[in-house]
Amino acid sequence: MAIYLTKESKVLVQGMTGGEGMKHTRRMLAAGTDVVGGVNPRKAGRSVDFDDRAVPVFGSVREGIETTGADVCVVFVPPAFAEGAVVEAADAGIGLAVVITEGIPVHDAVAFTAYAKARGTRIIGPNCPGLITPGQSNAGIIPADITKPGRIGLVSKSGTLTYQLMYELRDTGFSTCVGIGGDPVIGTTHIDCLAAFQDDPDTELIVLIGEIGGDAEERAAAYVRDHVTKPVIGYIAGFTAPEGRTMGHAGAIVSGSSGTARAKKEALEAAGVQVGETPTGTARLVLARLEAERGH
Amino acid sequence: MDLFEHQARELFEEHGISVPRAEVTDSPEEAREIARRLGGRVVVKAQVRTGGRGKAGGVRLAADPPAAELTARQVLGMDIKGHTVGKVMLARPVDIDAEFYVGYVLDRAAGRFLAIASAEGGMDIEEVAATRPDAVARLPVDPAEGVTPARAAEIAGAAGLPPQTVDTLVRLWGVLVREDAVLVEVNPLVRTAQGQILALDGKVTLDDNARFRQTRWGDREPAPEDPLEAAAAARGLNYVKLDGEVGIIGNGAGLVMSTLDVVAGCGARPANFLDIGGGASARIMADGLSVVLSDPAVRSVLVNVFGGITACDAVADGIVQALDSVRPTKPLVVRLDGNNAARGRAILDERAHPLVQQVTTMDGAARRAADLAHAADAA
Numbered sequence A: 001m002a003i004y005l006t007k008e009s010k011v012l013v014q015g016m017t018g019g020e021g022m023k024h025t026r027r028m029l030a031a032g033t034d035v036v037g038g039v040n041p042r043k044a045g046r047s048v049d050f051d052d053r054a055v056p057v058f059g060s061v062r063e064g065i066e067t068t069g070a071d072v073c074v075v076f077v078p079p080a081f082a083e084g085a086v087v088e089a090a091d092a093g094i095g096l097a098v099v100i101t102e103g104i105p106v107h108d109a110v111a112f113t114a115y116a117k118a119r120g121t122r123i124i125g126p127n128c129p130g131l132i133t134p135g136q137s138n139a140g141i142i143p144a145d146i147t148k149p150g151r152i153g154l155v156s157k158s159g160t161l162t163y164q165l166m167y168e169l170r171d172t173g174f175s176t177c178v179g180i181g182g183d184p185v186i187g188t189t190h191i192d193c194l195a196a197f198q199d200d201p202d203t204e205l206i207v208l209i210g211e212i213g214g215d216a217e218e219r220a221a222a223y224v225r226d227h228v229t230k231p232v233i234g235y236i237a238g239f240t241a242p243e244g245r246t247m248g249h250a251g252a253i254v255s256g257s258s259g260t261a262r263a264k265k266e267a268l269e270a271a272g273v274q275v276g277e278t279p280t281g282t283a284r285l286v287l288a289r290l291e292a293e294r295g296h
Numbered sequence B: 001m002d003l004f005e006h007q008a009r010e011l012f013e014e015h016g017i018s019v020p021r022a023e024v025t026d027s028p029e030e031a032r033e034i035a036r037r038l039g040g041r042v043v044v045k046a047q048v049r050t051g052g053r054g055k056a057g058g059v060r061l062a063a064d065p066p067a068a069e070l071t072a073r074q075v076l077g078m079d080i081k082g083h084t085v086g087k088v089m090l091a092r093p094v095d096i097d098a099e100f101y102v103g104y105v106l107d108r109a110a111g112r113f114l115a116i117a118s119a120e121g122g123m124d125i126e127e128v129a130a131t132r133p134d135a136v137a138r139l140p141v142d143p144a145e146g147v148t149p150a151r152a153a154e155i156a157g158a159a160g161l162p163p164q165t166v167d168t169l170v171r172l173w174g175v176l177v178r179e180d181a182v183l184v185e186v187n188p189l190v191r192t193a194q195g196q197i198l199a200l201d202g203k204v205t206l207d208d209n210a211r212f213r214q215t216r217w218g219d220r221e222p223a224p225e226d227p228l229e230a231a232a233a234a235r236g237l238n239y240v241k242l243d244g245e246v247g248i249i250g251n252g253a254g255l256v257m258s259t260l261d262v263v264a265g266c267g268a269r270p271a272n273f274l275d276i277g278g279g280a281s282a283r284i285m286a287d288g289l290s291v292v293l294s295d296p297a298v299r300s301v302l303v304n305v306f307g308g309i310t311a312c313d314a315v316a317d318g319i320v321q322a323l324d325s326v327r328p329t330k331p332l333v334v335r336l337d338g339n340n341a342a343r344g345r346a347i348l349d350e351r352a353h354p355l356v357q358q359v360t361t362m363d364g365a366a367r368r369a370a371d372l373a374h375a376a377d378a379a
Helices: A019-030 A061-068 A079-089 A106-118 A159-168 A190-199 A214-226 A261-270 A278-296 B005-014 B028-037 B065-075 B125-131 B148-158 B161-177 B207-211 B214-220 B227-234 B255-265 B282-293 B313-325 B342-352 B362-378
Strands: A009-012 A033-040 A047-052 A053-058 A072-075 A096-099 A122-124 A129-134 A137-140 A149-156 A174-179 A205-211 A232-239 B021-024 B042-046 B057-060 B088-090 B096-107 B112-118 B138-139 B181-192 B197-201 B202-206 B236-243 B246-250 B272-275 B299-308 B331-337 B356-358
Touching: A009 A061, A009 A079, A009 B313, A019 A047, A019 A137, A033 A061, A033 B042, A047 B202, A053 A061, A061 A079, A072 A079, A072 A137, A079 A096, A079 A106, A079 B207, A096 A137, A106 B112, A106 B125, A106 B207, A129 B342, A149 A190, A159 A174, A159 A205, A159 A278, A159 B255, A159 B299, A159 B331, A174 A190, A190 A214, A190 B125, A205 A214, A205 A261, A205 A278, A205 B255, A214 A232, A214 A261, A232 B255, A278 B362, B005 B088, B005 B161, B005 B202, B021 B028, B028 B042, B028 B065, B042 B065, B057 B065, B057 B096, B065 B088, B065 B331, B096 B125, B096 B148, B096 B161, B112 B125, B112 B148, B112 B161, B112 B227, B125 B138, B125 B299, B125 B313, B138 B148, B148 B161, B161 B181, B161 B197, B227 B236, B227 B282, B227 B313, B246 B282, B246 B362, B255 B272, B255 B299, B255 B362, B272 B282, B282 B299, B282 B313, B299 B313, B299 B362, B313 B331, B313 B342, B331 B342, B331 B362, B342 B356
Parallel strands: A009 A033, A009 A072, A033 A053, A072 A096, A096 A122, A149 A174, A149 A205, A205 A232, B246 B272, B246 B299, B299 B331, B331 B356
Antiparallel strands: A047 A053, A129 A137, A129 A174, B021 B088, B042 B057, B042 B088, B096 B112, B096 B181, B112 B138, B181 B197, B181 B202, B236 B272
């Protein structure tokens, strides 16, 4: 079953005809994603050949949905056009919009996440690698060939840490991996994913990766304590980050005493979540926990 | 990007918020002239982008122009929490009848902005919120509506602010939205003895992601004070200087932060954060290595790359090119894993540079880099 994305998902790519869009559409197709079209008003009516498949270009998201029944879009457009792309997708009634674009102004993200929510569109991102259900579908830029299908669900603010864990646990495999993004304002949170994984019969254990900034991990810890019965293993990055400095991700900043890695780790541990010391240590905790659960 | 107080004051003034008369300078002699223009008696305020300036002696009253010069001389060059005072602002003092706090901050969890207001201004608002939460009003702002006069009246009412502050609340929202700020704060917003509402001090944080449409910002961003950060910024690198001895280069913000932590867990201290990003070119790798190696505190360097989209053989090619152009003098530990890792490792094996060691795991590589840094210290 997986969460948010399955082999049934029909995917439109906004920005497919740009450099990044082309490169990643090819990769998505190779991973089995049913990419049903691209969107670009200036190239509407044409199609783009990706190896053995010609993907049509539509003039609007609405046209793409009406023609193909698409229910997911992946947004690769530049930051200045991201808000417009998401608003168009929400107006057209898309169920899930995955916003890969990095560098979107906060005011735009505030506006389009609120707009999409009011119209029933789930946003993943922005500034995220997207999500993958290995063996079924890949919406975004996560490398598909470093892992395999399995029963671990993963939710993370960081792309490369997601890849690292996917690779370390490649022999065990994943139901779905969701990169929720490192920006201060994001559409889908750790909590949303925890709730979805808890309800997903294909997910046996959940890996939660966080980093400095904000209090999303503390909130997630409280949610785990109250609502999640499946085992959760955590990892937090940024213990050595100095106060007041942005560490790569726009949202990764310790402000005064808030947003520290230590507070997040302690909150998770207080909620019964084991937290790894390193990514590799975290992978080991996952394997040990799975073995213990399966042994019972 | 945090603005200096004088820059925030300018923005407020442009948006029609009343501010005291003031001028800024880096020269004590000019401070005397400014004080003369402002009527003699002035407040001299250190311009630093950190809180607690008053307690540190960065805000002083000067009775007349000669005193203003003397005070400016004392304050300029002062160190306030690691920030050197480069400029002072001289402002005409005002007779304060009441002090308030107003601001808009991002509520990350709710994904929208929050109005924060209090009739107890002048103090650290976090302290007020912690000790007397009832004294601080917090009201969400609907992103589609913004702060209308009606919403501003609700904010003022909830905080117990006088109705004359409504106009300031509306204009301050205009600063937030039109200047692409992620935080605006006036503390204190005062009512003078004459009944005027004035923004006496303020803080503005601009959104770095909005730089593409806020072209005026070019003149506001000072070069980083740290010479290594300045060199990295000039090359477009995502670099933060830290206090340790192990230089760190990696791909992806999360993985680099994690690498710093793992090195710290091995008993060494990271010398920097450097994210070369996805699909890093040989040039970025070379630029990054040259900045990290030019740090005199660095004893060893750890390159930690997980090839997701990036292929490790391309990264290895980049490292080899960098080795020839940068000519390292300190040991390098390289960990390549993920896509095309075997090919990448083979490229480095073939180059067989005497200062480069490969370790296949992240934890093992961090341990080796930490050991090499300690060995260099002992030598």
